[in-house]
Amino acid sequence: MIRALLLGSAMVALPAAAFAQDEAAAYSDGLSYGPRPFFLIDKMEDGPLKQELMSCMGQTPERTKFSIGHRGAPLMFPEHTVESNHAAAGQGAGVLECDVTFTADKELVCRHAQNDLHTTTNIVATDLASKCTTPFSPASGDTEATAECRTSDLTLEEFRTLEPKMDAANAAATTAEEYLAGTADWRTDLYANDATLMTHAESIALFDRLGADFTPELKSASVEMPFDGFSQEDYAQKLIDEYKEAGIDPSRVWPQSFDFNDVVYWIENEPEFGAQAVYLMDDSSIEGLDGMDPETWGFVPEELKAQGVNYAAPAMPFLVTLDEAGEMVPSELARQLKDADIGIIAWTLERSGPLANGGGWYFHTVTDAIDRDGDYYEILDVLAQDVGVEGVFSDWPATVTYYANCKGL
Structure with missing residues (x-):
């Protein structure tokens, strides 16, 4: 068994x-x-x-x-x-x-929210980060790190270049790379590599x-x-x-x-x-x-x-x-x-x-x-x-x- x-x-x-x-x-x-x-x-x-x-x-x-x-x-x-x-x-x-939302060129894609790319993909650490509605801002003092990146910020072709990850963000991050971390300890990143949007x-x-x-x-x-x-x-x-x-x-x-x-x-x-x-x-x-x-x-x-x-x-x-x-x-x-x-x-x-x-x-x-x-x-x-x-x-x-x-x- x-x-x-x-x-x-x-x-x-x-x-x-x-x-x-x-x-x-x-x-x-x-x-x-x-x-x-x-x-x-x-x-x-x-x-x-x-x-x-x-x-x-x-x-x-x-x-x-x-x-x-x-x-x-x-x-x-x-x-x-x-x-x-x-x-x-x-x-x-x-x-x-x-879950269906749309890109800048009105193509339907699967995302839980139109504005979740900053927590579900690597966008903040890519060349597309500047297209985000609110680009990454590092944590400073009592202010948490923030970002807001929408599918509607990107064309479908640009969306396809992103790498999906577990839905999470590190609010204490001082760099974009650090922001991509934060997966809950009861989930895992074991199967996050090379996932497909x-x-x-x-x-x-x-x-x-x-x-x-x-x-x-x-x-x-x-x-x-x-x-x-x-x-x-x-x-x-x-x-x-x-x-x-x-x-x-x-x-x-x-x-x-x-x-x-x-x-x-x-x-x-x-x-x-x-x-x-x-x-x-x-x-x-x-x-x-x-x-x-x-x-x-x-x-x-x-x-x-x-x-x-x-x-x-x-x-x-x-x-x-x-x-x-x-x-x-x-x-x-x-x-x-x-x-x-x-x-x-x-x-x-x-x-x-x-x-x-x-x-x-x-x-x-x-x-x-x-x-x-x-x-x-x-x-x-x-x-x-x-x-x-x-x-x-x-x-x-x-x-x-x-x-x-x-x-x-």
Whole structure:
């Protein structure tokens, strides 16, 4: 068993070229959980769930749409790269994500934000640094190092010259080279060398070859829209057009946005794609959401459904809360979305690192019930069995894939 796990863990780190001939077949035949799910199960508190998950240790990994690669597998690989998505596909993720933004020449590329190049690439240490909206400024005294570099600062040709890295920056840096450091100690730079950036169109081709479906997120622009005549509607339409040009069936695509206007645009103008449009929610996009008081939400789930919204994706902490006994239970938001027959997708498991300290923002509504790494599976079980989510984003999809396979999801 250990030898198989080590071989499987090594497989997901192979370079993109290793599977260029028949990637889908390679990943269908060679899916691997790697060691992490077993590590987390070992760290669980003894009980029925731990025993059930242990009983599945001999199961054969199978791809599942319940497992969604969040930017690929960025716990260990630079996000939104070919390699990160190879890793996610190798761990059985049935749906992969490209966060979509645009360059100066209005080409769509995969980045978590239009203005994240200074933390996700080496741009501040290249000749393109002078093109940044805010060039690198070193730390001095109590002032932290700063920079802001946008995809819209560059043409696609210039964007392609950048080297992706783990998302991080060193706020104490006095040089651009120092600024590129800062990877969290629970992540790694082991697989950051020679990673490959992607356009949105390239991500479509890659995910299709890997046998996965698609959940692109239309990111908010950092520039004022319209941008050089490129309107928000043009932007939303171009995302859909690239799937149509690639011949992708709309049933395989779940387009996402925090901007409700984008979701409505897809529903009204591209109804086949709009039927699976996902309305993303957090406390910055929905006023009052953090308080879980329906009177402060600014929306009614039944009204969302009436407007054609079939899927919503609240951040994970807004789907679970603690009851009087301190047990994790579905939130009021989760209950009302289910009552409105709106499918729920949760984000993002394994985004916060080790759980011994309570897990950070992604667990802030259930902190008192979180004290060990094995609790990743406890909250995942509540999301799946009690909240009834239809999929879970994770920074390491193998964790979710293992659970889904064991539970027959």
